[in-house]
C-alpha cells in the first residue's frame with residue numbers, strides 16, 4: 001500500500017489586524033502575513049482569510065510530519081465560495097460575514 005500523503009494546507013497565510021494609534025486615534029490596518037510564527041491564540045476578530053475576508057480558525061502544527069501552521073475557514077459556506085477554501089466549488093466570492 002502506498003503511503004497516503006495528505007495535501008499540504010493551502011491557507012498558510014492570513015490577514016492580521018494591526019491597530020495603529022495616530023495622534024490618539026486608533027485605526028486598524030490588515031496585513032498579510034504567514035501563519036507560521038503567529039501567536040497560538042490570536043485574538044478573536046484579529047485574523048481573517050486574505051482571499052474572502054471571512055473569519056478563520058488558527059491551527060498550530062502538532063506533529064513533525066503533520067500539517068504546518070495554517071488557518072481554515074470558520075464557516076463551511078466560506079470554504080465553499082472562497083478560492084482558498086478546502087471545499088471550494090469553483091466560483092469565488094467574498095464572505096457574507098467578513099471580519100472587518
Ligand SMILES: [Zn+2]
Pocket residue numbers: 049050051052053054073078082083084085
Ligand atoms: Zn477565504
